[in-house]
Amino acid sequence: MSLSAVDRFLPAVFSGRRWALPPTLRYVFGRILGALLVLLIGAFIVFLTMKAAPGDPSLSALGEQAPPEAIAAFRLQHGLDQPVITQFASWLGQIAHGDFGNSLVVASGRPISNLILSRLPTTAFVGLYALTIAVLSSLVLGTVAAVWRGKMADMVATSIAVLGISMPDFFLAYMLILGLALGLGLFPSYGFVAPGDSLLGALHASFLPALAIAAPMAAVFARTLRAALLEVIRQPYVTTARSFGLSRAFTFLHFIFRNALIPYVTIVGLQVRYVLGGVVVIERIFGIPGIGSLMVDAAFGRDYPLVQACMVTFLAIVLLVNLLVDIACTGLDPRRSR
Amino acid sequence: MIGFGGGRFDRRQVFKGTGAAVALTALGGWPLPAVAADRVRAGITGYSVINTLDPGKATLIPEYYVLWGLYNGLLAFDEKMNVVSDLAEGFAAVDGGALEFKLRSGVKFHDGSVLSADDVKFSFERLLDEKFASPNRSKLAEVDRIEIVDPLTVRIHTKRAFAPLLTFLTNARTGTQILPHKAVKEMGDEKFGRTPIGTGPYRLQEWNANQGLVLAAHEGYFRGAPRLKTIEVPLITEESSGVTALLGGQIDLTSTAPFADVPQLEKNKAIKVLKQPGLNTRFISLNLRKAPFDDVHFRRAVSMAFQREAMVRAVLFGEGVVTNGVLPPALGPFHDPKPRDVTTFNAERARAELAKSKYKAKDQKFAVVTWGSGWWKRIAEVFVAQVNATLGTQLTVEVTDPNAAYARQKSGDFLASVWGWTGFVDADEYLYDILHSKGWRNFGGYSNPEADKLIEASSRELDVAKRAAICRQAEALVMEEAPVIACFCSNIHNLLSAKVDGFVQKPYGNYGDQFPMLTVA
Numbered sequence: 001m002s003l004s005a006v007d008r009f010l011p012a013v014f015s016g017r018r019w020a021l022p023p024t025l026r027y028v029f030g031r032i033l034g035a036l037l038v039l040l041i042g043a044f045i046v047f048l049t050m051k052a053a054p055g056d057p058s059l060s061a062l063g064e065q066a067p068p069e070a071i072a073a074f075r076l077q078h079g080l081d082q083p084v085i086t087q088f089a090s091w092l093g094q095i096a097h098g099d100f101g102n103s104l105v106v107a108s109g110r111p112i113s114n115l116i117l118s119r120l121p122t123t124a125f126v127g128l129y130a131l132t133i134a135v136l137s138s139l140v141l142g143t144v145a146a147v148w149r150g151k152m153a154d155m156v157a158t159s160i161a162v163l164g165i166s167m168p169d170f171f172l173a174y175m176l177i178l179g180l181a182l183g184l185g186l187f188p189s190y191g192f193v194a195p196g197d198s199l200l201g202a203l204h205a206s207f208l209p210a211l212a213i214a215a216p217m218a219a220v221f222a223r224t225l226r227a228a229l230l231e232v233i234r235q236p237y238v239t240t241a242r243s244f245g246l247s248r249a250f251t252f253l254h255f256i257f258r259n260a261l262i263p264y265v266t267i268v269g270l271q272v273r274y275v276l277g278g279v280v281v282i283e284r285i286f287g288i289p290g291i292g293s294l295m296v297d298a299a300f301g302r303d304y305p306l307v308q309a310c311m312v313t314f315l316a317i318v319l320l321v322n323l324l325v326d327i328a329c330t331g332l333d334p335r336r337s338r
Numbered sequence: 339m340i341g342f343g344g345g346r347f348d349r350r351q352v353f354k355g356t357g358a359a360v361a362l363t364a365l366g367g368w369p370l371p372a373v374a375a376d377r378v379r380a381g382i383t384g385y386s387v388i389n390t391l392d393p394g395k396a397t398l399i400p401e402y403y404v405l406w407g408l409y410n411g412l413l414a415f416d417e418k419m420n421v422v423s424d425l426a427e428g429f430a431a432v433d434g435g436a437l438e439f440k441l442r443s444g445v446k447f448h449d450g451s452v453l454s455a456d457d458v459k460f461s462f463e464r465l466l467d468e469k470f471a472s473p474n475r476s477k478l479a480e481v482d483r484i485e486i487v488d489p490l491t492v493r494i495h496t497k498r499a500f501a502p503l504l505t506f507l508t509n510a511r512t513g514t515q516i517l518p519h520k521a522v523k524e525m526g527d528e529k530f531g532r533t534p535i536g537t538g539p540y541r542l543q544e545w546n547a548n549q550g551l552v553l554a555a556h557e558g559y560f561r562g563a564p565r566l567k568t569i570e571v572p573l574i575t576e577e578s579s580g581v582t583a584l585l586g587g588q589i590d591l592t593s594t595a596p597f598a599d600v601p602q603l604e605k606n607k608a609i610k611v612l613k614q615p616g617l618n619t620r621f622i623s624l625n626l627r628k629a630p631f632d633d634v635h636f637r638r639a640v641s642m643a644f645q646r647e648a649m650v651r652a653v654l655f656g657e658g659v660v661t662n663g664v665l666p667p668a669l670g671p672f673h674d675p676k677p678r679d680v681t682t683f684n685a686e687r688a689r690a691e692l693a694k695s696k697y698k699a700k701d702q703k704f705a706v707v708t709w710g711s712g713w714w715k716r717i718a719e720v721f722v723a724q725v726n727a728t729l730g731t732q733l734t735v736e737v738t739d740p741n742a743a744y745a746r747q748k749s750g751d752f753l754a755s756v757w758g759w760t761g762f763v764d765a766d767e768y769l770y771d772i773l774h775s776k777g778w779r780n781f782g783g784y785s786n787p788e789a790d791k792l793i794e795a796s797s798r799e800l801d802v803a804k805r806a807a808i809c810r811q812a813e814a815l816v817m818e819e820a821p822v823i824a825c826f827c828s829n830i831h832n833l834l835s836a837k838v839d840g841f842v843q844k845p846y847g848n849y850g851d852q853f854p855m856l857t858v859a
Contacts, residue, residue, distance in 0.1 A: 054738070054742040054745050054746060054751070055739070055741035055742040055744075055745045056741070056745050059741055059744050059745055059748070060387065060741055061389055062389075062397070062473065063389070063396070063397020063398050063401075063473055066397065066473050067471050067473065067475070069471055070471040070473070073471070103547070105389070106386070106387055106547060106548045107547030107548055108390070108547075109528070115547070115548075174578075174582075177582050177586070181582070181586050182582065182585050182586055185586075188586055188587075188588055189583055189585060190574070190579055190582055190583030190588040191572075191583065191588045284575055284576055285576060285578075285579055286579070287572065287574055287575075287579055289546070289548070289549045293386075293548075293575065294548060296575075297386040297387065297548055300386075300739055300741060301386075301387055301741065302741050
């Protein structure tokens with residue numbers, strides 16, 4: 001089930017007469033319930049997938065030479081001998097109390113909530129950094145391509161966009177390291193500086209990873225913006241506005257650009273999940289201590305509760321962003337705001 | 339060229355970045371490459387997890403990398419793999435076959451307490467305690483009791499002659515490092531594993547799970563306080579990221595290197611590549627309980643059906659040597675360099691052997707299990723391609739991840755799987771563990787009573803030359819039946835920034851023990 005399907009389905013369920021709440025409240029209420037349902041389903045799917053994968057956390061946690069008794073004790077202690085459904089239910093029970101449990105392997109015995117809280121700002125920083133780069137560059141490229149459509153500028157901007165879409169982020173990451181870090185020595189090739197320690201240092205150290213995550217997104221954004229602008233430019237109301245004697249620039253900004261922003265913002269919102277996907281790979285390459293690298297290591301080590309916690313965090317972020325995008329789009333649509 | 343905004347956007351950002359760098363350098367607060375002379379950043383590459391720093395519980399290679407700098411054993415290896423003194427000044431056999439160790443006096447633990455025979459007795463008895471369930475218990479399994487003669491003298495009585503004992507008491511991948519009795523009792527095992535206390539040159543200062551550790555010099559170290567006061571040990575999951583981090587100046591040395599990069603890195607003047615044949619063995623693990631590998635002729639046919647030299651070139655980029663058994667060349671007299679027919683490529687002999695088998699090549703369509711995307715996967719690819727070409731089988735490669743592959747080895751859910759071991763210092767850990775019918779690494783279920791007897795006899799023989807001869811004899815006997823398909827032994831590598839000196843590499847892949855030896859220009 002896609003996220004949006006649930007989003008759209010639920011408000012309808014609660015729009016019956018018995019739920020005679022004010023429309024806005026009903027909307028928000030439905031959205032939150034829908035998000036929780038998606039979280040639950042998502043958590044269950046990930047749980048089953050992890051359990052279906054061969055392997056065992058005790059092999060990672062206790063090491064290759066662990067005697068059978070130690071493995072049995074480990075499984076008993078962490079309830080791994082229980083049926084999968086029981087395990088999921090007890091995990092849910094824990095979550096309901098706001099407890100993610102303890103890590104089994106990656107940070108054995110330590111509380112997962114602390115791990116997530118200490119890693120979340122890092123991932124948020126790199127993700128927002130990448131998003132900012134993608135948005136800023138796509139606004140420029142998309143607009144240039146639309147305004148000078150069919151000209152050289154359009155060709156260049158569009159070519160860059162195609163290149164950005166077709167290049168995998170990990171490949172781009174290594175190319176950037178090779179060219180800008182090892183070749184020109186402009187950026188560090190590895191490591192992370194916390195924004196709290198030095199904001200400029202953080203912007204500098206995380207530029208390459210952010211750019212690697214941003215490039216494919218920026219390309220999609222730019223193409224979307226270009227298409228949306230061209231679509232709007234052809235609308236009769238634009239011609240009307242121009243015929244009233246409004247200037248080119250004014251028409252562009254108020255009639256074309258604003259309306260084209262709605263599909264653009266929607267795409268930006270949808271693409272946030274690619275930020276998270278990019279973060280998972282890129283964090284490992286650059287050694288950034290965020291949630292992405294944590295989740296990968298957790299998955300490899302079969303650290304079930306940690307994978308679950310990372311996944312819930314990621315899913316929650318996606319759902320939150322979707323909600324924000326919807327609100328933003330409502331605000332942007334001139335027909336709704338008036 | 340690269341990616342998005344090769345034009346204006348990129349350049350603008352680059353200039354912005356440079357501007358920031360210049361500004362910060364001027365301010366002097368820039369956390370970048372320059373190596374301060376009293377600290378070194380020693381990356382652990384290819385690993386992301388350290389579970390414990392308690393030698394009694396340690397099993398993972400990265401755990402040992404750090405342990406070796408935090409603790410000492412009674413003994414140690416020098417660079418020629420001779421057993422030399424460490425916490426013990428000397429040792430001698432006494433009447434009744436016990437080994438007597440004289441401890442150095444005045445050795446201090448990180449908490450200031452002084453090492454005594456009681457700590458040695460405690461450390462070993464803890465390892466032997468079945469309730470403690472140490473993964474390293476087998477190292478001392480032949481020990482009968484530990485006797486304190488005086489505060490600096492301890493005797494180890496074994497149940498019978500046990501040749502590997504001395505190597506198992508070294509500060510290597512053994513778990514027999516010496517702990518402070520009082521501190522362990524006060525903290526409890528769990529806590530001690532996270533806040534370890536040893537006699538080693540460094541003590542644990544900081545530990546961020548999944549990220550790295552910081553070690554601080556142990557000023558009371560018995561060989562004198564280390565020169566470098568701080569060692570940062572980041573955990574770098576991707577080996578290739580370790581290389582870029584070193585090249586970019588973000589770390590000063592690595593614990594490993596990707597084979598594919600080595601030939602090129604050796605030409606780079608900014609770094610030094612240390613390498614030598616390692617104490618490891620790589621093979622195709624076979625499940626002898628299932629068809630077709632329950633048939634010795636089929637196993638022998640497969641073993642003769644591929645060129646190991648081609649594998650070393652394609653998989654290791656030449657960074658290794660082909661092997662004819664499980665005992666690696668770095669074991670010296672224990673290794674038999676003579677080629678064997680059964681581990682030498684010969685298409686005709688392979689097909690003749692196959693003809694004797696009860697299985698037909700065309701029926702063989704199973705998968706060879708491997709994992710990841712790097713050299714482990716290539717071993718399987720090269721193996722499968724060659725065997726199919728020679729014998730007409732239709733083997734395939736099944737790629738999974740290390741945890742799953744290991745789980746399947748243990749549960750027997752495989753027919754053939756790429757496998758290997760590294761860092762083991764004694765012939766017994768290879769021969770007994772992998773090929774003895776009771777060996778715990780004998781995942782394929784191989785059993786040969788005659789070989790079992792020889793392997794057992796080898797560990798009772800205290801004369802090294804005689805013992806080595808028995809080991810070679812046992813290996814020769816076993817390999818004729820090809821219970822595993824021996825492939826190669828790979829080189830071990832450390833990459834060092836050109837500014838770093840003093841690291842002495844040993845074949846078992848040492849690391850933390852060298853931290854006090856390092857100098858930075």
